Amino acid sequence: DQQVKQNSPSLSVQEGRISILNCDYTNSMFDYFLWYKKYPAEGPTFLISISSIKDKNEDGRFTVFLNKSAKHLSLHIVPSQPGDSAVYFCAASGEKGMKTSYDKVIFGPGTSLSVIP
Amino acid sequence: NAGVTQTPKFRVLKTGQSMTLLCAQDMNHEYMYWYRQDPGMGLRLIHYSVGEGTTAKGEVPDGYNVSRLKKQNFLLGLESAAPSQTSVYFCASSYGQLYNSPLHFGNGTRLTVT
Numbered sequence: 001d002q003q004v005k006q007n008s009p010s011l012s013v014q015e016g017r018i019s020i021l022n023c024d025y026t027n028s029m030f031d032y033f034l035w036y037k038k039y040p041a042e043g044p045t046f047l048i049s050i051s052s053i054k055d056k057n058e059d060g061r062f063t064v065f066l067n068k069s070a071k072h073l074s075l076h077i078v079p080s081q082p083g084d085s086a087v088y089f090c091a092a093s094g095e096k097g098m099k100t101s102y103d104k105v106i107f108g109p110g111t112s113l114s115v116i117p
Numbered sequence: 118n119a120g121v122t123q124t125p126k127f128r129v130l131k132t133g134q135s136m137t138l139l140c141a142q143d144m145n146h147e148y149m150y151w152y153r154q155d156p157g158m159g160l161r162l163i164h165y166s167v168g169e170g171t172t173a174k175g176e177v178p179d180g181y182n183v184s185r186l187k188k189q190n191f192l193l194g195l196e197s198a199a200p201s202q203t204s205v206y207f208c209a210s211s212y213g214q215l216y217n218s219p220l221h222f223g224n225g226t227r228l229t230v231t
Contacts, residue, residue: 004159034219043121043207043222044160089159104175105220107152107159 003027004092004108012114019077021111023090028071031094034105035064035075038087047088048075080115087112119143123208123223130198130230138193138226140208148211149191150175150220151183153204160207166191198230 005024013019023033031052036044050057050064050073057064063076077084090108121142130136140149147168152160162175166185180202182194191210195202205227209220 002159006159009157036220041224043209043224044220045222046219049219091160104162104165106176107161109157109159 002109003030003106004090006088006090006108006111008111009109010112010114012116013080015082015115015117016079019075019080019084019113019115021075021077021088021090021113023073023075023108025071025073025092027092028068030092030106032092033064033066033073034091034093035062036089036091036107038089038110044089077113080113082115082117085113085115121208121210121221121223123206123226125226126224127227128229130195130228132199132230134198135194135196136198136228137195138206138208138228140191140193140210140223141189142191142208142210142221143189144210144212144221145188146210146212146221147188148213148218149185150209150211151181151191151193152207152209153177154207154225155204163193163206198228200230202228203230204228 034049035047037047038044048059048062066073087110089110091105093105124139150165151163161177164183166172169188172183184192205225207225208223211218
């Protein structure tokens with residue numbers, strides 16, 4: 001059973017508009033969440049993260065929101081650009097009180113974003 | 118500034134053959150990881166290492182072995198390849214625990230087992 005879910009395999013957005021990528025998790029003990037971006041034939045690269053003590057983290061055009069009660073996070077990209085077209089992976093790490101669990105990251109299946117010029 | 122380098126980039130094996138995937142990082146990172154990526158499954162952790170000489174099992178370790186004899190290298194071995202091991206394999210490294218040190222990935226090895 002997947003602990004990190006991304007229920008939209010793909011998403012298309014017009015250039016300049018907002019892209020919203022969603023992620024749900026099942027383990028309420030997860031303590032840290034990350035988003036990675038992946039272009040074809042390349043490895044994933046880190047994009048942005050958020051700790052469970054926060055509900056929002058912003059970095060330029062990218063903002064991640066965390067709703068702990070709903071076990072849901074989302075990545076907002078504003079404005080979207082053609083270069084943002086990639087696969088986005090949501091990931092979770094750490095279980096509160098278990099130090100060694102931070103050694104592992106659980107990834108979701110990914111959402112393929114297409115930004116149309 | 119190479120970062121994380123994986124060799125080979127592509128490989129085709131017959132069922133029952135063995136091979137070793139090599140991962141090298143030049144960032145002096147303590148932690149290293151092997152993931153596999155399959156359609157609809159995301160990235161699943163095979164094995165990882167928290168330092169030279171250490172290894173630990175991840176989510177899907179069966180059929181794989183690893184070694185970390187040198188800090189900069191992390192080897193993934195398939196002793197007897199099976200078609201279910203057809204996948205894209207990614208190596209990653211980080212300097213510390215993941216809450217304060219994101220993963221740096223290599224560009225992957227595409228393995229096909231026939």
